Amino acid sequence: MRGYPIVISSPSGGGKTTLVHRILADMPKAAYSVSICTRPPRTGERNGRDYFFVSKPAFERMVRKHELAEWANVHGYLYGTPKKFLDAKISLGYFPILDIDVQGAIQLKKKYPDGVYIFLIPPTLRELSRRLRERHTDSAEEIKKRLMAAKREISMAQQYDYVVLNDDIDAAVERVKTILEAERWRAHRAESRLKALR
Amino acid sequence: MRGYPIVISSPSGGGKTTLVHRILADMPKAAYSVSICTRPPRTGERNGRDYFFVSKPAFERMVRKHELAEWANVHGYLYGTPKKFLDAKISLGYFPILDIDVQGAIQLKKKYPDGVYIFLIPPTLRELSRRLRERHTDSAEEIKKRLMAAKREISMAQQYDYVVLNDDIDAAVERVKTILEAERWRAHRAESRLKALR
Numbered sequence: 001m002r003g004y005p006i007v008i009s010s011p012s013g014g015g016k017t018t019l020v021h022r023i024l025a026d027m028p029k030a031a032y033s034v035s036i037c038t039r040p041p042r043t044g045e046r047n048g049r050d051y052f053f054v055s056k057p058a059f060e061r062m063v064r065k066h067e068l069a070e071w072a073n074v075h076g077y078l079y080g081t082p083k084k085f086l087d088a089k090i091s092l093g094y095f096p097i098l099d100i101d102v103q104g105a106i107q108l109k110k111k112y113p114d115g116v117y118i119f120l121i122p123p124t125l126r127e128l129s130r131r132l133r134e135r136h137t138d139s140a141e142e143i144k145k146r147l148m149a150a151k152r153e154i155s156m157a158q159q160y161d162y163v164v165l166n167d168d169i170d171a172a173v174e175r176v177k178t179i180l181e182a183e184r185w186r187a188h189r190a191e192s193r194l195k196a197l198r
Numbered sequence: 199m200r201g202y203p204i205v206i207s208s209p210s211g212g213g214k215t216t217l218v219h220r221i222l223a224d225m226p227k228a229a230y231s232v233s234i235c236t237r238p239p240r241t242g243e244r245n246g247r248d249y250f251f252v253s254k255p256a257f258e259r260m261v262r263k264h265e266l267a268e269w270a271n272v273h274g275y276l277y278g279t280p281k282k283f284l285d286a287k288i289s290l291g292y293f294p295i296l297d298i299d300v301q302g303a304i305q306l307k308k309k310y311p312d313g314v315y316i317f318l319i320p321p322t323l324r325e326l327s328r329r330l331r332e333r334h335t336d337s338a339e340e341i342k343k344r345l346m347a348a349k350r351e352i353s354m355a356q357q358y359d360y361v362v363l364n365d366d367i368d369a370a371v372e373r374v375k376t377i378l379e380a381e382r383w384r385a386h387r388a389e390s391r392l393k394a395l396r
Contacts, residue, residue: 119385125395154395162380163388175383182360182380185373187317190361197323197352 001192003029003095005086005112006180007105007160010120011150013132015166019120020099022173027180031089033096036062039077052082069111072103075145079104086112095180102153105160116183118176119160123167125150199390201227201293203284203310204378205303205358208318209348211330213364217318218297220371225378229287231294234260237275250280267309270301273343277302284310293378300351303358314381316374317358321365323348 008023010016024030036052038059047053054062059078062068071080081098089096098108102119109117122128128150132143157163162179166172183189206221208214222228234250236257245251252260257276260266267285269278279296287294296306300317307315320326326348330341355361360377364370381387 121388121391121395151396154392157392158385158388160385162383163385163392164383165391175380178376179380179383182373182377185360185362185377187356187358187361190319190356193319193363194352194355194361197319198349 001093003090003093005033005090005096005098005108005115006030007098007100007108007115007117008120008176009100009102009105009118009153009160010166011122011128011153012146013128013135013150014120014122015131015169015172016099016120018169019166019172019176020097022169023176023180024097026173026177027095029094030097031094033081033086033089033098035079035081035098035100036068037077037079070100070104070107072101072107074101074103075149081108102156102159106156109159114188116162116180117160118162118164118179119157120164120166120172121154121157123165127167199291201288201291203231203288203294203296203306203313204228205296205298205306205313205315206318206374207298207300207303207316207351207358208364209320209326209351210344211326211333211348212318212320213329213367213370214297214318216367217364217371217374218295220367221374221378222295224375225293227292228295229292231279231284231287231296233277233279233296233298234266235275235277268298268302268305270299270305272299272301273347279306300354300357304354307357312386314360314378315358316360316362316377317355318362318364318370319352319355321363325365 008016008020024032034048034052036054036059038054038056041047041053045051063071067083068080069083069086071078081100086096105117125147129147132138132146164172164175206214206218222230232246232250234252234257236252236254239251243249261269265281266278267281269276279298284294303315323345327345330336330344362370362373
């Protein structure tokens, strides 16, 4: 049985990274899809684990050679998903988990319509702003920019399959696990089971 | 918040009745939608609880006056869902549970596309035949007819949103509950939550 991609997006500060780690820990057939990107690594980030850090010319070469399943320009840097890893995992029955932005998710949905596309939302914009300030990683100017971007991203959330409230990380993890469990029974995945009944 | 219809279909012997009762018992906002029908009551069936038993002319009058949300001819008798009950429950935030056949479900999906449409399948046709024989209610001829009908119905299962395996009634109940839980987070139901984030 083939797998399918599971896409988790959220505005920055939306809790996506924590949630993705929790899902990966609990789902044996999930596999994190490591994006490539042109921004320099942040402290603590490791090449091949968090991202594959590549040069802009190298990234552009992959775009030209159609080696990316999706790619996007986010705050001036390029991010993308190598198609090779994705297709290999899917055909082996694994579920690649992609932590990608809205533009990338919308591209991917056209190519992988049987995937599961989940957008995480904060309870309020005020709460999102509080979470961003608490990280102590961004300047006031940077936070303002991220909040603007969040509004733009949230306005596209209905192009996803699910919009999940992250008011509490444990509850949000449970909601996503419930969704992934339910998705196994979608009619378009029942082909072989129905064939056996003919 | 408005509710939406939850439709459960299965071939006869598929376990739909038991499952519907279990869901009703566990879901406080679920409300059984009692169908009308022109067949005579069976032993133990009560008017207004299992069905509203009506004459053929009365049924046909309701069809003409557009009082039915769906209707179908099943084995020579007419069955239908009164629109009034359905719409009243939905607008009060309840979730009508409809135990209807494939023809009716397909009609309903056009009018209530935001509903949840679930088709229960047996693990094998042999198992379905065993369940029908065990009920001791039908003749061999009748069972043969029901198996033929089952094959026809199963061939339309992919028009539902979900196809759920009923190999074990407890497992099937859990699957349906998981689906209903996940459905709360579908993007098309997130309108008001997203509006609050603008």
